[in-house]
Amino acid sequence: MNAFRHLVDRYQSRALVHARLLTRNEADAADAVQEAFVDAFRGLSGFEAGRPFYGWFYVLLRNRCFKQTSRRGTRAESGITVAPLVEPTVSVEQLDLWRAIDRLTPDEAELIVLKHVEGWTYEELSSSLGIPRGTVMSRLYAARQRLLALLSGESS
Amino acid sequence: MNINDCERVRMHLMASADHEAEPPSPRDHEHVSSCAACQRWLTGFESLTTRLHSVPYPRAQADMWPAVEKQIHHGDRAPSLTRQLAPVIVLTLAWRVLQLFVDLPMPALHSLVPLAATAFVAWRAGSRLLAIEMWVPELQKRGI
Numbered sequence: 001m002n003a004f005r006h007l008v009d010r011y012q013s014r015a016l017v018h019a020r021l022l023t024r025n026e027a028d029a030a031d032a033v034q035e036a037f038v039d040a041f042r043g044l045s046g047f048e049a050g051r052p053f054y055g056w057f058y059v060l061l062r063n064r065c066f067k068q069t070s071r072r073g074t075r076a077e078s079g080i081t082v083a084p085l086v087e088p089t090v091s092v093e094q095l096d097l098w099r100a101i102d103r104l105t106p107d108e109a110e111l112i113v114l115k116h117v118e119g120w121t122y123e124e125l126s127s128s129l130g131i132p133r134g135t136v137m138s139r140l141y142a143a144r145q146r147l148l149a150l151l152s153g154e155s156s
Numbered sequence: 157m158n159i160n161d162c163e164r165v166r167m168h169l170m171a172s173a174d175h176e177a178e179p180p181s182p183r184d185h186e187h188v189s190s191c192a193a194c195q196r197w198l199t200g201f202e203s204l205t206t207r208l209h210s211v212p213y214p215r216a217q218a219d220m221w222p223a224v225e226k227q228i229h230h231g232d233r234a235p236s237l238t239r240q241l242a243p244v245i246v247l248t249l250a251w252r253v254l255q256l257f258v259d260l261p262m263p264a265l266h267s268l269v270p271l272a273a274t275a276f277v278a279w280r281a282g283s284r285l286l287a288i289e290m291w292v293p294e295l296q297k298r299g300i
Contacts, residue, residue, distance in 0.1 A: 009221065012216045016216050035227075037220065141166065148204055
């Protein structure tokens with residue numbers, strides 16, 4: 001059990017950020033992360049050695065986020081936003097960036113964070129999100145365009 | 157300047173910067189050098205990439221482990237395992253009832269079916285525990 005705790009400790013912060021971007025709600029995000037860790041505990045026998053743990057876990061987390069948002073209605077579409085989850089030590093520039101990411105749609109924010117912050121390849125994005133590689137490229141392009149527009153809007 | 161050209165070149169520049177495509181062709185370079193909009197886009201894209209690479213994850217405000225542990229221990233762990241095993245147990249019992257009332261062919265199957273069912277139950281019950289004991293230390297060793 002202590003060994004599994006290590007995984008929770010290691011991944012809870014990033015899982016919370018990802019869940020929050022998908023659900024747009026702190027409580028839903030926390031519930032989804034918690035349930036995804038329980039799913040991971042139960043399904044660990046299905047985890048293939050050699051695969052990155054977080055890539056496998058992310059699929060569980062994503063499913064939980066979708067269940068959570070559909071269970072609670074469409075809060076993500078209601079325009080309700082919550083304060084960004086940031087440390088006080090984060091610089092102003094980084095804070096602006098997280099705010100801009102927060103203003104993207106959940107799909108766009110997910111792609112930007114997984115690509116740039118996690119460093120996933122198009123292939124990894126394609127298999128985890130269940131979309132073709134070409135779609136990954138075009139969506140990523142659109143998401144970057146939107147983020148650039150948001151950031152240039154803020155600076156002007 | 158054709159807008160489709162701009163889109164095509166930008167998509168290729170983006171994929172190339174992501175190390176997912178061949179380096180930009182001389183034709184792409186030629187397009188960028190003659191297109192002010194694509195030059196602006198490229199500058200913005202490069203600066204965005206740099207900014208995103210240096211952005212740290214905010215740390216979780218609270219430890220989630222107590223809640224996760226509670227749900228693992230007191231949640232529906234046992235029912236979940238029972239649910240998984242229930243069809244096998246029912247089928248084995250049905251097989252036994254059938255054995256008592258019907259003269260079944262292939263006598264070898266008479267002992268094989270309960271044996272297979274017992275092996276399946278033991279495997280399902282033990283695999284989760286084994287997975288935790290085996291995978292988690294392995295992941296820790298690999299620094300994942």
